[in-house]
Amino acid sequence: MTRDLTKLDGHALHAALGAKECSYVDIVEAYLKAIVDRDGDIGSFLFIDEDGIRAAAESMDARLAAGEALPPLAGFVIAVKDNIAIKGMPATAGSRILEGYAPPYDATVISRLRAAGALMIGKTNLDEFGMGASTEQSGFHPTKNPHDVSRVPGGSSGGSAAAVAAGFCTAALGTDTGGSVRQPAAFCGVVGMRPTYSLVSRYGLIALASSMDTVGPLARTVADARALLAVMSGHDPADATTLPERGTSPRRGKTAVKGLRIGMPKEYLDGVTDSHVKKAYDAFCGRLRASGATLVDCSLPTTPHAIPTYYVLMPAEASSNLARYDGVRFGHPGRDDLGHRTVYAHLRGGRFGMEPKRRIMVGTFTLSEGYADRYYHAAQRVRTLIREDFKRVFDTVDLLVTPATPTVAFPLGSVTDPLDMYRQDMFMSAASLAGVPAISVPAAGMGTLPIGIQLIAPQGSDDLVLDVAESTTGN
């Protein structure tokens, strides 16, 4: 067979398997070869499960040969961000403090994907515990952008986005707390979706900020992202916060955009500093108009408060979630010759990177006696205002369209101030705080570096986001 299987999307691979034009083993070997050839320059993986995926591919081929029906995600080979548990594979969350830990169970998203015929190829790099927007803050190595290896892939799911863009997998899982699926998707030119909060189970996800953490797909096409989300979403008894089962709404197909009112929030457009991003955004809006949508100016006045609110609530929740890493139950055990507080403080001080230490400290400070009302509770109240802003704007428009990022991917090492790194998520955080679904889709190319456009919809309107994204990108 001469066709390069790594160039196909999941639906094409599914069809090729169904037509017996290739086998699971062919697909897996094509990806493994691409990784060996090229991941040395990109660094998207922390662990590649070569033996495991070869065995799984052979077993799936045997089942198909025995006459089993083709499962819905047959042919999909998935790379998984290393903060999601896969039984027997390492799960470091990009941190040296979890080095050596391999969870004894699968996250719910993993068991659902497996049951649908998908195979897991390995674990991808991330900013430590998801804290970053460039994947430079991994405790292991930075990941490079496949479109230009002198630039970052975005983050924190930068390994997953780079792996999809480089053709190392069919699709990938990321996690999006404050933009960590959408922003790297934009920088790497792939589709990345943050679902409605709690649509997808968080069981088996290494928690960062529990009130905002979501698991989301990264893929080459909207159709593939939709296929993953359809399998992963739904109530999970192991995660009491998952939403009750919902029916899927009928696909709107090619007419998805016709008749919709789509808002262009001025606070987002004011933040764009890159003329290429502005041009790509205008061209995308032009396509929405041409497809029959009415585009209207709108305002979300609380937008400037989103980043400060996020950077109170996220560190506060993270300082609590990361308190469990003391070397006893997970990861590196630390020394054994001193009392418990000394052992814990020494291990945590030595094994957490600078960004987790900074955020644990900020979170501890904003939750501490005398400060909680001024910082933590104040941010919780502003979160209410941000949520109300979205509810109000969605009374007048069906959907919002914004640029995903203010600029294209920036050069490695060029953002050194923590606040400048936090501001990278200026178009991302508000949707996270409100719990609404949002997707980043690649806009028409402007030069060599990709640009992402974000669509944001009301809570529960994940299908609408996907329908509009699919009809606008043509895939």
Place this chain on the structure above:
Amino acid sequence: MKKERIDIDRIAVLSNLQLSDKDRTSLEKDFASIVDFVGELQRVDTTETDVTNQVTDLENVFRADDVVPFLHHRAIVEGSGRRHESLFRVPGVFDDGDPHDA
């Protein structure tokens, strides 16, 4: 808005983090600017606004009180680098000085 007085060493103790000199230098530089940055929220009028803890609008989520056998005890303990037979082994809790002297 008044400038916060921030005691890095005190917060490090509360955070269970032993800081190196390099960490302390970095945090002394960044911490005040981060706190200033997020402190702007105090200027937002929220006198009539309730807090948002979560956005699912779910309340009182219960499950049936069924006893389900749990079979992973051994695998969980074996995942730890600190174990004694079927138990986690923790550092001593009585003889403890100031963690920042170590």
